Amino acid sequence: MRKERDYLGEREIPDNALYGISSLRATEIFPITGEQFDEKFLWAYFMIKKSAAILNKELNYLDENIANAIIKATDEWKMLIKHIIVDPLSGGAGTSVNMNINEVIANRASQLIGKEIGYIKPIEHVNMHQSTNDTFTTAGKVAVISRLRELIEQVIILQDTIQKKEHEYYKIRKVGRTQLMDGPPIMLGQEFGAWADALARDRWRLNKVEERIRNVNLGGTAIGTGIGAPKDYILKIVEILRQVTKIKVAKADNLIDATQNMDVFAEVHGLLKSLAVNLFKISNDIRLLASGPNTAIGELILPPIQIGSSIMPGKINPIIPEYVIQLSLAVFSHDSLINHACSQGNLELNQFAPIIVHYTLKSIKFLKNSCFSLAEYINKIKVNEEKCEENLRKSVSNLTPLINLFGYEKVSKAIKEANYDLFKAIELLSKTENISKDEIIKKIKPEKLTKLGF
Template sequence: MRVENDGLGNIEIPEEAYWGAHTQRALKNFHNTGEKLDKEFIRAYGYVKKAAASLNGKLGFLSREKSDAICKACDELINGALSGQIVVDPLSGGAGTSINMNINEVIANRATEILGGKKGEYLVHPLDDVNKFQSTNDTFPTAGKMAVIVLLKELVSTVERLQAVLQEKEKEFWSVMKPGRTQLMDAVPISLGQEFGAMAEAISRDRWRLYKVEERIRTVNLGGTAIGTGIAADKRFVLSIVNELRNISGIRVAKAENLIDATQNMDVFAEIHGLLKSLATNLLKISNDIRLLGSGPNAGFGELELPKVQAGSSIMPGKINPVVPEYSIQMAISVLAHDVAVNFAVSSGNLELNPFVPLIVHYTLKSLRFLANAAKSLERYIPEIKANKDKAQENLLKSETVFTPMITAYGYERVQKWIKRSHEERKDIWEIAAEETETKISELKAKLLGKHSTGLGL
């Protein structure tokens, strides 16, 4: 163990640890929830610290040796070599200060080693050097937004691929006629292709909404320091830091027009998460519809043959469950829960700062990953779905709603009497309709089902 002093007194730190006193106190204060900081967030924070060190070196506020050492340490953090040293819980108190300090201390100790010193010697200081002209309150939201941009791009690409596989099924199943259902009861005919086309259209809206919302999160408050006024930072740093960050990271961030607003108001996260919620609701609905259409397979709807991806029961031989749609549903439900937490946290800021930024950022990133995972699983699963044409035809032909088009020629009341007679006499409704209209059953089916009758083998 080594001993460090942070102004509150001495504290012991594991000798091999790159973190310092502030991080060690945070580990005592905040019990581990099992949650982990997203790797893209850690990478983004590394870019923020590298940009600050690079600019401070150019402006002469850090020696070239210190600036280079910090940048090298930041590169290690960005590449994942030091990410295991970022140990503070994502939901720690203090608006993210302990997380910022954990990162500052790890970079400072690694930079100290690069300069030939030992951990705890702080040839590079975590505050005076690594955190120079910065605050948790501008670095944390900036890193959070950068991570969201990266994961948002990945999600949009995944959703685009999911839309494509749904559209392929729309074409493949276009001629497979089946009963529609409203309130889970038989309704007028529809094709399986039309149902998958509606799914694809819903996902298309999500893709477009998420693609456009990226513009809303590009503005960052880096340079605003504590409350957006830029206090304790050199003006040249404030004016140039976002450009430096953009050049170093390759992520197209822009300086917010009003740094005070961007520091205290997190509503853009509520906006983005609202669109994630929309995607979650569509994935949930689509997954449930796939489960229903594939239910049975013998005693349910059975109109879809779902892929056999794994055994479904430890006691019932041969049972196969719709595990991928169920996985997607659980991911979607989790995102709906995250949305409540994010919105509550966004609205709970006070005056010049929102102290719940860690929760806001963490669950937004988590939702992005959950939805990407769900969409990827469905993207692999849906192409293997097959249509059970025989079951679809059977369900359609025994459904009374197939006679709905007849009301145009024979009237609602007359068709309703045929259906009632069918129930009372326990007689096939096609026989009754043929008898009442003096038409052959085959001709009647062809007339009712129109262009789709050939596809049904009529």
């Protein structure tokens, strides 16, 4: 065991631990919740430390050997993250996280140049010209941009999968439904096409929102005034970060605003919520269209990817749509949480940055999983064409075009007298209006009602 001191006292640290006294204190103060850091967030944080070391060496603020050791240590980030022991939801605006990363990098850098742990300092060297308040939020934005790009790729795959089904099913006629009741006819492909267009809007929105989150406050240090950092560092640090991460971040025009206001996360998450809304709706539609299948709608045939019941043999459940709906509900709740946390920043800082960043990244992960799973699932869905035709033939909504011929009241009366039997209603109208059944049927062809061929 080694002993480390801070102004609060002394603690013993395991010899093989790369974290230090600040990290240990954080684990004593904040019980572990079980939440896990998004790996991309930790990568972004290590790259911020790398960028600072590169620039501080270039500007001669940091000894070259120490800077090189820090840079080399940050490149080992994937191996080092096992030493990040603080909880993602620790308090203090992310100070515990920043210090844990500072300590791990400093101690590993000391090892790399053959020095004892403690030779390279977490604050004086690794954290030079930085604060938790500019590094934490910047790491969050870099991570969100990176994860958003991954999410967009999954949205594209899901949209493409649905569009293939749109073309495959475009000539399959079926009954449409409004308020879960029979409506005018529609082509199954048209239903899939509507889902695809909804996702196209999500794809566009998520592409555009990157512009809103790329402005970072790195260099602003504690409250955006740049206190403790020289001007040449402040002016260039974001450019170095852009080179290191290959993410097109830009220095915010107003570092004070970018330090204290996190409304951009509310904006970004609002668009994530919009995607969750569409995924929820698509998943629920699939459940409804496949329901029964023998005693309800039963127009879609679900892929048998899991046994549906421990007691009912042969049952197949819509497990992936249910999975997506659950994750969408979680995103809805995250949105409320993030909106509230973003509004609760006080004066020069939002102290709730950890929960804002964490749940934004968690929502992106949930949505990526949803899009991936739903694309795989929809690709395996089949259609019960006979059921589609059977349901369509039974629907009195087929008579909607006859309103132009006979009027709303006469058609409604025939439907009611026929006890909502389509063919009986046609027979009644044929007799009362002195027109052949064949002529009536020609007027209500589903091809015309769905505009197929026009």
